[in-house]
Amino acid sequence: MKKKIISAGHICIDITPVFPLENKCSEIGELLVPGKLIHMKPADVHTGGSVANTGLALKLLGADVQLLGKVGDDAFGAMIADLLAGYGAGGLIVDKESTTSYSVVLAVPGIDRIFLHSPGANNTFTNGDIPEEALADAALFHFGYPPVMKKLYENDGAELAAILRRAKEHDVATSLDMTSVDPNSAAGRVDWVKILEAVLPYTDFFVPSFEELCFMLDRERYNALSAHGGDMTQQLDMEADVKPLAARCLELGCRAVLIKCGTSGMYLRTADRKTMGQVGSRLELDAAVWADRERIQPCFRADQVLSGTGAGDTSIAAFLMAAAEGKAPELCAALAAAEGACAVTAYDALSGLKPLDVLEARIASGWETM
Numbered sequence: 001m002k003k004k005i006i007s008a009g010h011i012c013i014d015i016t017p018v019f020p021l022e023n024k025c026s027e028i029g030e031l032l033v034p035g036k037l038i039h040m041k042p043a044d045v046h047t048g049g050s051v052a053n054t055g056l057a058l059k060l061l062g063a064d065v066q067l068l069g070k071v072g073d074d075a076f077g078a079m080i081a082d083l084l085a086g087y088g089a090g091g092l093i094v095d096k097e098s099t100t101s102y103s104v105v106l107a108v109p110g111i112d113r114i115f116l117h118s119p120g121a122n123n124t125f126t127n128g129d130i131p132e133e134a135l136a137d138a139a140l141f142h143f144g145y146p147p148v149m150k151k152l153y154e155n156d157g158a159e160l161a162a163i164l165r166r167a168k169e170h171d172v173a174t175s176l177d178m179t180s181v182d183p184n185s186a187a188g189r190v191d192w193v194k195i196l197e198a199v200l201p202y203t204d205f206f207v208p209s210f211e212e213l214c215f216m217l218d219r220e221r222y223n224a225l226s227a228h229g230g231d232m233t234q235q236l237d238m239e240a241d242v243k244p245l246a247a248r249c250l251e252l253g254c255r256a257v258l259i260k261c262g263t264s265g266m267y268l269r270t271a272d273r274k275t276m277g278q279v280g281s282r283l284e285l286d287a288a289v290w291a292d293r294e295r296i297q298p299c300f301r302a303d304q305v306l307s308g309t310g311a312g313d314t315s316i317a318a319f320l321m322a323a324a325e326g327k328a329p330e331l332c333a334a335l336a337a338a339e340g341a342c343a344v345t346a347y348d349a350l351s352g353l354k355p356l357d358v359l360e361a362r363i364a365s366g367w368e369t370m
Contacts (some may be wrong), residue, residue, distance in 0.1 A: 005142065007055025008144075008163075013046075020041060024110035026221065044348055048349070052069070055067045070095055073094050093129050104117075106326070126151050144177040145178065147179050176187040178204055179212065200249060206257045233261050236259075238267060266336060276290045297337045300370070321356060
């Protein structure tokens with residue numbers, strides 16, 4: 001019998017204007033010049049956010065998934081409902097007083113993505129939006145993107161802590177993903193250390209990116225890396241930059257942390273056996289196998305790179321799916337990196353997705369790493 005997984009949190013519509021590959025540049029100002037006309041390819045329109053990206057990826061990988069996302073009663077909300085229906089998925093909560101969240105994703109060839117984002121109904125998501133019956137038979141509860149969900153970062157994360165605590169009270173394993181924080185937004189001005197202190201004791205798997213985690217736990221280092229411009233993950237020192245952040249996460253109470261480090265790969269660190277034994281028992285995780293593990297996982301070389309949109313989300317789906325299937329932690333991390341390498345071959349998060357057995361076979365055959 002398949003283990004039921006809940007994917008809850010942020011959902012939106014992603015609109016990606018597709019730039020011709022000949023528009024490759026090293027700085028956004030080389031291309032986006034006031035008054036300039038740029039001929040584009042047809043736009044790519046897909047669902048986005050953690051609920052759609054990670055949740056639908058889990059569904060395509062074969063999991064029994066329930067989605068829990070919030071939209072407005074508007075055209076974008078109807079588009080999301082139609083797109084989810086195409087995957088045989090539902091789970092939308094309609095807030096008639098809000099608008100639907102959207103992102104315009106500028107994936108310019110040669111530079112990292114730029115997101116123009118409106119949070120919409122995600123800002124009203126609370127613990128009360130999660131039905132009690134959804135938790136009754138779930139093995140894993142995954143929540144994504146609280147930095148763009150106002151109610152969840154207010155009051156030192158009390159509402160987010162309540163959501164994760166409630167899942168733990170049902171003996172459900174929990175997973176938490178973050179997203180980039182705009183330093184000039186309300187989310188950028190809250191105390192993320194306090195928020196993590198509140199929520200990580202109820203988090204079994206914490207799966208942020210390095211950039212997100214560095215902003216939250218080491219603002220001085222974040223500012224130093226940001227000052228250089230471009231993709232900060234290309235400047236990382238695993239020993240000096242990444243490992244201390246992972247250790248801090250374990251100190252704050254999570255059972256395992258997987259940090260996505262862009263082209264530098266991923267870093268997995270797990271707690272001791274006693275602490276790993278606190279993972280929700282419905283997931284049936286072997287605490288002895290998962291205890292005290294550490295893994296620096298390089299990126300696998302992608303066949304082509306079109307866009308990184310959703311790559312982190314689909315990599316997390318692979319990681320969680322592999323963990324739910326009882327695979328060893330090192331293999332879970334490798335499959336996460338492999339799925340990420342597949343995701344970047346498409347403009348959306350799901351078109352490049354590959355089954356875990358296909359990825360495992362390619363890894364075993366000597367898939368080249370970066």
